[in-house]
Amino acid sequence: MKALRTVFALGIDVLVGAYVTSACLFIIMPAMISDSISIPSPYGAISVSIGSILTLLLSVGSKVSLGRAVLYGQLPTGRARSIQRHLAWITFVVTVISGWIVTEISPIEFFSGQGLAGAGRIFGALFTPEFDIIGEALSAMMETVFTAFMATIIAVPVSFVLSFAAARNVMATDTTGRIVYVVLRALLNIMRSMEPIIWAIIFSVWVGIGPFAGMLALVVHTIASLTKQYSEQIEDVNDGPIEAISATGASRLQVLWFAIVPQCVIPFLSFTIYRWDINVRMATIIGFVGGGGIGYLLTQYQGLSRYHEVGMLVIIITAVVWILDVISARVRAALK
């Protein structure tokens, strides 16, 4: 175990060395000197190796190790500590400089006359919206809100059933239960870490561009999120009623229904309303990649550079999202 911990820490130390050298070599140096400069690969590889060997030697030879500090919170004392602090600062500063270069931050472009004129044009257009498309825009917004609503409604019963199988206190009574719990939790985590926008791309190929694709994408993501929230609520219930209902000779299903569910309904409702609220926002974004609704309309007008129409859509999106946010917050507060 101890050997494994040392290996992990050393691994991080080596990565730090390799990262700092390669960031200097391949990002900072070309930007500082000239874009055309390129380091011949053997030299690059040799330099990066030297960098990583340096931090490795520091870690093995002295107590200077960012790996041990980050993973286990072990800090050296005296001189080693001061060296380690410098190493941490160098890593941080190199990261900020590289980040600046990679994201192409350019104050010149931001404040250039041509840039500012463009900004003035688009802001002007946004603030003088084209009211002629209000009917089209509202019907697209309605499509988005319904997409979010249907996704939530379809996901709720699935999540409700799955959440019991994903709750440790319900499943940990035997080996089969524990296996189901672990597998389900892993699956849900994978489902959740795939952004809905990816699902929208998949489903827009599967069922064609439109609100149906967007809704399916949201269903998948909502099931994963709600199941996790529901099951954590189930794991949080008071054991007393479970004991009392079990003591009457109730079956497992009856214990779930009469001892656990009553303790969860209000939080479940609250999570569900909040999820619908989130889904309206997500449905807008999903529209950009073929999920239908107001997002899709927005990409079309934006593609045609018709910014007065875009302005109209932005106003409607902002207003609806804001209203739903207020309503959902009010309802959730009343449920407490």
Next chain:
Amino acid sequence: MALLSVRDLRHTYPNGFSAIKGLSFDVTAGEFLVVIGLSGSGKSTLLRCINRLLEPTSGSITMNGTDVTHCVGEDLRRHRSSIGMIFQHFNLIGRHTVLDNVLYGTLGRTPAWASITRKFTKEQRDRALANLDIVGIADKAGVRADSLSGGQQQRVAIARALMQEPSILLADEPVASLDPATSHSVMKYLERINKEFGTTVICNLHFLSLVRQYASRVLALKSGEAVFEGSPLEITDEWFRTIYGDDAVEVEIR
């Protein structure tokens, strides 16, 4: 023949804590047995082994001649439903009505689907109201259980246990979270159920004064072993110090 017979009972929790280390005793029908001892002496574990909320590690529990030590499935449900239990924290379903809570005492004998679709029979509803009447709160049948006071909630819990028509009623520190006056009221209901219906009561208690007043027999536990078994009148100061330790002072509750 003994109604309940416990032989060399042992229970060790998964974390290795040995709560009961070899208990043997009999309970005859109609007794009011009080179990006393410090916190952690194994009283609660003992009750939970008797109605098999916990499975004993070794030894045996026999009820009405049937060995229930390791019963599972339908046998376990039948065993649990023949024993009522009330708890220190009442353990009602707070958001549901008092009447519903009492009806949940029938869950052990109602098929899952019938109970979930709330198809409780007229007979069950009448009996639930009658049991609420026994504990004197039939007028509260329609209100939410969590709107009642502690003493009232414990009475609802008693009514729920009575729905099971139990041959034994287990009470785990039933008055530990109640004030003295309410404590006596709850204990009086247990006494009445014991005397009028002949229901055997096994009750964990802290206060010796309550023990002397209500128990027909006392079992004292210390670190999971029996240190005293007999009439409540036999508990002298010396026994008291054996059970509770040399520094303990008896607190009266009137």
